[in-house]
Amino acid sequence: MANNRLLVSMSPHDHGKDNVKKIMYGVVLAMMPAFLVSVYYFGLDAIRVNLIAIAACVFFEWFIQKVFFKGKPTITDGSAIVTGMLLAFNVPTNLPWWILVIGALVAIGIGKMSFGGLGNNPFNPALVGRVFLLISWPVQMTSYPKIQVLNFAITDAETGATPLALVKEGLKNGEPFSQIIESMPTSYTDMLIGQMGGSLGEISALALIIGGLYMLIRKIITWHVPVAVLASIAIFTGILYGINPEAYADPAFHLLTGGVMLGAIFMATDMVTSPMTGKGMLIYGVGIGVITVLIRVWGAYPEGVSFAILIMNAFVPLINKATKPKRFGETIKKQ
Amino acid sequence: MIVLKTFPKGGVHPAENKLSKGKKIEKLNMPETVTIPISQHIGAPAVPVVNKGDIVKIGQLIAKSGGFVSANIHSSVSGKVLKIEPSMDASGYKRMSIIIKVEGEEYEPDIDLSDTLVKECSLNADEIKKRIADKGIVGLGGATFPTHVKLSVPPGKTAEHLVINAVECEPYLTADHQLMMEKPDEILVGCSIMAKAIGVNKVLIGIENNKPDAIKLFKEKAVSFNNIEIYALKVKYPQGGEKQLIKALINREVPSGGLPIDVGCVVQNVGTAFAVYEAVQKNKPLYERVVTVTGKNVKNPVNLLAKVGTPISELIELAGGLPEDTGKIVNGGPMMGKAVNNQQIPVTKGTSGILLFPNKLAKRPKVYNCIRCSRCTHVCPMNLEPHLLKNLSNKALWEELEKERVLDCIECGSCSYTCPAGIPLLDYIRLGKANLNRIIRSRK
Numbered sequence: 208m209a210n211n212r213l214l215v216s217m218s219p220h221d222h223g224k225d226n227v228k229k230i231m232y233g234v235v236l237a238m239m240p241a242f243l244v245s246v247y248y249f250g251l252d253a254i255r256v257n258l259i260a261i262a263a264c265v266f267f268e269w270f271i272q273k274v275f276f277k278g279k280p281t282i283t284d285g286s287a288i289v290t291g292m293l294l295a296f297n298v299p300t301n302l303p304w305w306i307l308v309i310g311a312l313v314a315i316g317i318g319k320m321s322f323g324g325l326g327n328n329p330f331n332p333a334l335v336g337r338v339f340l341l342i343s344w345p346v347q348m349t350s351y352p353k354i355q356v357l358n359f360a361i362t363d364a365e366t367g368a369t370p371l372a373l374v375k376e377g378l379k380n381g382e383p384f385s386q387i388i389e390s391m392p393t394s395y396t397d398m399l400i401g402q403m404g405g406s407l408g409e410i411s412a413l414a415l416i417i418g419g420l421y422m423l424i425r426k427i428i429t430w431h432v433p434v435a436v437l438a439s440i441a442i443f444t445g446i447l448y449g450i451n452p453e454a455y456a457d458p459a460f461h462l463l464t465g466g467v468m469l470g471a472i473f474m475a476t477d478m479v480t481s482p483m484t485g486k487g488m489l490i491y492g493v494g495i496g497v498i499t500v501l502i503r504v505w506g507a508y509p510e511g512v513s514f515a516i517l518i519m520n521a522f523v524p525l526i527n528k529a530t531k532p533k534r535f536g537e538t539i540k541k542q
Numbered sequence: 543m544i545v546l547k548t549f550p551k552g553g554v555h556p557a558e559n560k561l562s563k564g565k566k567i568e569k570l571n572m573p574e575t576v577t578i579p580i581s582q583h584i585g586a587p588a589v590p591v592v593n594k595g596d597i598v599k600i601g602q603l604i605a606k607s608g609g610f611v612s613a614n615i616h617s618s619v620s621g622k623v624l625k626i627e628p629s630m631d632a633s634g635y636k637r638m639s640i641i642i643k644v645e646g647e648e649y650e651p652d653i654d655l656s657d658t659l660v661k662e663c664s665l666n667a668d669e670i671k672k673r674i675a676d677k678g679i680v681g682l683g684g685a686t687f688p689t690h691v692k693l694s695v696p697p698g699k700t701a702e703h704l705v706i707n708a709v710e711c712e713p714y715l716t717a718d719h720q721l722m723m724e725k726p727d728e729i730l731v732g733c734s735i736m737a738k739a740i741g742v743n744k745v746l747i748g749i750e751n752n753k754p755d756a757i758k759l760f761k762e763k764a765v766s767f768n769n770i771e772i773y774a775l776k777v778k779y780p781q782g783g784e785k786q787l788i789k790a791l792i793n794r795e796v797p798s799g800g801l802p803i804d805v806g807c808v809v810q811n812v813g814t815a816f817a818v819y820e821a822v823q824k825n826k827p828l829y830e831r832v833v834t835v836t837g838k839n840v841k842n843p844v845n846l847l848a849k850v851g852t853p854i855s856e857l858i859e860l861a862g863g864l865p866e867d868t869g870k871i872v873n874g875g876p877m878m879g880k881a882v883n884n885q886q887i888p889v890t891k892g893t894s895g896i897l898l899f900p901n902k903l904a905k906r907p908k909v910y911n912c913i914r915c916s917r918c919t920h921v922c923p924m925n926l927e928p929h930l931l932k933n934l935s936n937k938a939l940w941e942e943l944e945k946e947r948v949l950d951c952i953e954c955g956s957c958s959y960t961c962p963a964g965i966p967l968l969d970y971i972r973l974g975k976a977n978l979n980r981i982i983r984s985r986k
């Protein structure tokens with residue numbers, strides 16, 4: 208009396224509660240505090256940039272899947288939304304819409320789909336998009352609008368240099384760090400809460416940390432990558448600052464400005480493009496931290512987080528090979 | 543607070559759902575016919591020693607052990623052998639079975655059916671092992687490895703500990719727990735008999751902390767045995783895995799490809815300890831066992847004492863019947879049990895539970911691409927990399943799989959359970975293991 212309604216499948220017959228979609232929407236939720244801060248300081252432009260980037264990313268993913276993969280579109284998994292938001296977080300809010308759309312095309316088309324879609328891309332798609340834009344339109348990508356509190360009027364906001372660029376410029380001209388900091392209108396507290404110029408989502412360290420804690424609790428990320436990135440940046444810049452406090456910026460400045468928090472918490476932790484063991488994540492995180500400082504201090508750009516993450520993305524397969532988990536019972540020889 | 547012991551790496555915490563917890567073990571009515579497969583254990587099938595038309599008694603030997611690793615099989619009922627023919631069992635295959643029509647209730651005269659506890663055992667080690675072999679005892683935790691073989695320490699190895707698995711880490715199942723609450727003395731005597739058989743004087747019983755009543759009861763009772771220690775363990779699946787249990791209790795790691803005896807341990811299930819007691823002290827062969835019948839929509843989740851060969855439909859009937867929307871029937875627990883497509887399959891020595899899943903829970907999760915989250919690696923108790931094993935298996939790189947130690951996989955299912963992409967990792971891994979084993983056999 209075989210019963211055809213009965214499903215026969217192999218064990219296990221139970222499944223945990225988490226799935227890819229929940230993880231992706233969890234990341235979106237974790238980005239909300241930083242998004243709200245950006246609306247607070249950049250007004251409607253912040254919303255505009257996010258909407259365009261998300262819409263473009265979702266559209267390109269759907270389109271490429273439909274035309275080239277001919278498979279079932281997977282845009283509902285939420286990963287394109289995450290990429291779109293991360294791309295938006297990484298650009299100035301006054302970026303022309305068409306540049307943003309090109310960024311989304313590069314992020315999704317080259318950064319993700321050309322490798323086979325979700326899970327197969329070696330590089331963080333949003334960063335691929337961002338770096339492409341940075342190289343192609345360096346001026347537009349680095350003219351940051353000045354912040355205005357809750358200004359929803361559509362005006363052509365003035366642009367101004369970020370603290371990071373000011374310090375880089377000043378140090379290059381031989382000005383002592385303490386003087387540059389003093390003459391800057393931005394205090395460290397401002398930097399912590401996000402009252403400074405910069406890319407859309409990177410300004411508020413505090414909001415980003417809140418999002419990071421949420422992801423930690425939800426087990427979307429582990430502590431390894433953010434801690435390794437931040438600690439290595441703090442230690443490296445701390446040593447330089449210790450050697451000559453006038454020629455180098457202090458660690459707090461490095462941690463609070465530019466894309467360090469955004470990179471350490473949201474970009475470097477991308478599951479797809481980061482190593483798979485705790486040990487590997489630590490190596491990868493330290494690599495990102497060190498390369499970031501190298502670029503910031505000695506490189507041509509004031510900021511180096513994006514490049515550092517992309518470079519370390521390339522090493523992930525190697526790191527994975529080198530940090531395989533020790534198998535149970537491996538060390539003991541069979542008698 | 544004492545830090546509870548557990549195995550250090552990997553593991554998951556599936557919802558416990560012990561719906562039949564605390565339900566007294568009920569005796570099932572005598573079925574009309576029983577279908578007793580001659581292969582209910584790991585190893586060679588037993589060889590029938592009865593013929594069509596023979597009259598048998600309860601406890602009578604009907605199939606004889608067919609090799610070194612094999613087990614005797616006894617009739618669970620009295621009556622007439624109707625036929626000996628292949629019949630579907632839980633594996634989904636037709637296997638040779640002895641079908642007996644029940645008539646009356648007549649026992650083999652040497653079985654002691656009383657409830658009196660017999661504590662003293664005058665048999666020596668070899669006699670104990672012989673008795674266990676005679677009575678067809680196999681591991682009742684699910685693996686059904688013949689117990690007398692496991693209790694025979696191979697030459698060159700020494701046993702130091704007898705480890706008793708009273709973990710029952712599978713969700714839903716409560717058969718062992720209930721047996722422990724009702725038969726603690728018998729189980730402890732069974733443990734000391736097994737200790738005597740392998741010549742060790744240290745018995746460690748591991749019980750997960752979700753059974754505080756059993757831990758308390760056993761701690762009290764164990765006082766009168768000077769060689770039995772009770773350990774409360776932190777709840778974590780798959781703590782009932784032999785290697786995980788040994789690691790949790792005495793922090794020794796069974797080498798890759800090795801057996802518990804390589805680190806001086808013999809592991810037995812708590813239900814097996816009870817069966818050993820009955821075999822050695824009461825002369826009772828293994829022809830019935832405790833089975834949990836449960837599920838979210840089951841009216842009356844129960845623990846039943848069921849005779850081997852009883853169709854599971856009769857057990858389900860006693861639990862309130864098959865719920866309307868049943869989508870899957872599992873023989874065993876949710877993590878390692880086997881889905882069956884048929885209510886007529888018989889209870890065997892290895893049946894620890896019958897689990898009925900409603901349609902909603904029967905379906906597998908939606909499958910996405912692997913997002914390389916590495917959760918599968920983190921939960922694997924053998925520290926394997928399931929996502930990698932899956933890829934290698936998918937590409938038919940069987941020999942690569944060997945290097946990745948795919949054969950160490952204990953098929954606990956933690957990886958598939960956890961994967962947020964819903965990938966049935968263990969399906970791929972099983973495929974890989976099967977192909978690799980074929981290659982290894984052909985090398986010889």
Ligand code: SF4
Pocket residue numbers: 921922923924925926928950951952953954955956957958967968971
């Ligand atoms: S690979 Fe095997 S041992 Fe590891 S979690 Fe999966 S089923 Fe369990």
Ligand code: SF4
Pocket residue numbers: 911912913914915916917918919928929960961962963964965967
């Ligand atoms: S748990 Fe699933 S999604 Fe995550 S790495 Fe393993 S196979 Fe990939």
